[in-house]
Amino acid sequence: MMDILLKLIIVSLCVVVVKPSVIIQRYDDDCVLDPELVEEIASYQNVTKYIVNEIKAGLGHTMYQEYTEFIDKFGARPSGTDVLERSIDHMINLTKSKGLADVTTEELEVPHWVRIHESASMIQPHLKNIAILGFGPSVSTPPEGITAQAIVINSFEELDKINAKDIQGKIVVFDAHFISYGDTVVYRTQGASKAAKKGAVATLVRSITPFSIYSPHTGAQYYEDNVTKIPTAAITLEDADLMRRLQDEGEKIVLHINMSSTFDTKKSRNTIVDLKGTVHPEKLVIVSGHIDSWDVGQGAMDDGGGMMISWFVPVVLNLLKLKPKRTVRAILWTAEEAGLVGAQAYLNKHMDDLHNINLIMESDEGTFKPLGLDFAGSKKARCIVQEVLKQFAPINKMENSGYPGSDIVIFVRKGVPGASLLNQNEKYYWFHHSEGDTMNVQNINDVIDCSAFWAAFSYVIANLSVDIPRT
Ligand SMILES: [Zn+2]
Structure with missing residues (x-):
């Protein structure tokens, strides 16, 4: 089972990247969207500003403090270990303490080296x-x-x-x-x-x-x-x-x-935090990061930061009493470093429900200064995302590597539109998978800016009158 799985994932990011460095393209402004949709997207300006301002004014600082405490309390969280399971329990309890009760887990077998x-x-x-x-x-x-x-x-x-x-x-x-x-x-x-x-x-x-x-x-x-x-x-x-x-x-x-x-192998869990949609609860905008890490450093950058800003999306929208039409689901993947094991288990379990994933997002390449999105989807989908990004300028860069994120790559290959956080991560690999991956790498303002962008962008996509169209 594990060998088959490992072969399946030989092309992904963080763990085993095959992310060709030459095919990145930037999009030109040649999109033609329905004027009503353009108007609708523009109408979100006030609410996105509200989300961003509230996160920057105080909620983001609390999140950063909780992130720091999480990293310092648990440190490295390798696949199959007790400390990883305790860190998952901690995030479940933290979610509930924030007034969001809709948190569930899905158990799976993971490698334990x-x-x-x-x-x-x-x-x-x-x-x-x-x-x-x-x-x-x-x-x-x-x-x-x-x-x-x-x-x-x-x-x-x-x-x-x-x-x-x-x-x-x-x-x-x-x-x-x-x-x-x-x-x-x-x-x-x-x-x-x-x-x-x-x-x-x-x-x-x-x-x-x-x-x-x-x-x-x-x-x-x-x-x-x-x-x-x-x-x-x-x-x-x-x-x-x-x-x-x-x-x-x-x-x-x-x-x-x-x-x-x-x-050997052990049991672990993917953690799912839902803010249920008011109109289409079955439709999902997924934001994600992995909660496990390598056994060196603190796993603060890879992927504590990405996990935390993703977890915070449904939590903060709920705190702000914003109820999107579609469900906003945060997934804290387990055992990503062992070979996208948690993501593969989720994909297998939910294979019949992939059509309901409107967009799947992941932050797993750093939470440094945010720049925009690496987006994979149809031309029409790219045009919609680009239109939404306009109101986040200067965080409105858009690239298409073809392989956004790490865990989510396997969903993108099934035709699900996917996006990962572009950020100023030139130094990411200086610290990656080493004793140097500690909280010292992180900058509070950058993480808060990533978090504000991530939450506000997700909210707009989850609330749009149209689904993100597929190829
Ligand atoms: Zn990672």
């Missing part, structure tokens, strides 16, 4: 500690560890060209420099099996980040069926550069790696 011990050192040409961070769910080394010569390789193309006898018994160090996450993450997700096919005994991968202060970055990786599973871990940019230079200088590099972990 726990790193026990990880260490590495360079033995030749000199003794040096090597910081590593295993990729989940890496297998363990033998108890005594692995001592082997290292070979530094730039790319899969280079790996293909090297004779298996030159890889046999060695530790392959993948040293691909960061281009974009989608371009570079394949060395993390697929490197171990590709190297194992040529007889490598372990892989170390240059962290998927453009910047480092000696910080390894973890993430998910996927073993191919019928290929020997070898231990695989991230190393820092500094050590990848060092080993590259040593190899170019003709030095023989010998490494020692010791890794141990456990892997």
Whole structure:
């Protein structure tokens, strides 16, 4: 079950991005909408201003305080752990304390990989500690560890060209420099099996980040069926550069790696918070983020911020006594980092009801200064969304990567219109999946601005007289 699932999700964001960096298009203003619809959208200006102002004036500050307390109280929330389940209970109770009782959960089985011990050192040409961070769910080394010569390789193309006898018994160090996450993450997700096919005994991968202060970055990786599973871990940019230079200088590099972990499955829950629609309760505008995180840092940025601003949408609309025509549903996905497991379970369970999802949104690429939306949908849908965005200028940028969000990608592929939050996230991958993902990365005003935009935009879509048209 898990293997099939993992294969299904090999193309998504946050966990395993294949987000081509070249196809992003910006939309021109060539939309022709029904003038009545344009007028209707313009008529929301007062209510969107009201929502934004109320959030910025005080409600957003309370939300940010609750966000900070949540992150500090629970810290990292890996899939399958008790702390993740306690953090879910906390959000359920917080929802109810805000006067919104319509909160439910859907249970599912999730991966539970726990790193026990990880260490590495360079033995030749000199003794040096090597910081590593295993990729989940890496297998363990033998108890005594692995001592082997290292070979530094730039790319899969280079790996293909090297004779298996030159890889046999060695530790392959993948040293691909960061281009974009989608371009570079394949060395993390697929490197171990590709190297194992040529007889490598372990892989170390240059962290998927453009910047480092000696910080390894973890993430998910996927073993191919019928290929020997070898231990695989991230190393820092500094050590990848060092080993590259040593190899170019003709030095023989010998490494020692010791890794141990456990892997089983546990129960977890997707959490669903509804503000029921007054006219079409069956129709949904979904806003979402994932509540789980990696086991390093605090999971403040990935995806505590996105989860919190999404959770806050039905909560704050309810506090403001705004009742949209359609249901506004916040979903706190579980086990996203383990491979979009929560989102896949929700999709499977609600497959017959996808036609009722008017729009599905996700924030999982940072809650820095908001810029607009990455939207996937029909031309007419894009025109409507663009018209709504006009009243949020300067937060009115619109892009179409084709793959908005992480969890929601699997819905978009089924034809559901989807949008993710565009924000000034140039530094996102500096901290992503590392000990650096803490509250220090967040800025209160930016998070509040994201939250205000997210809530007001969702409200308009949920209240429009027309559904978001599909292709
Ligand atoms: Zn994420």
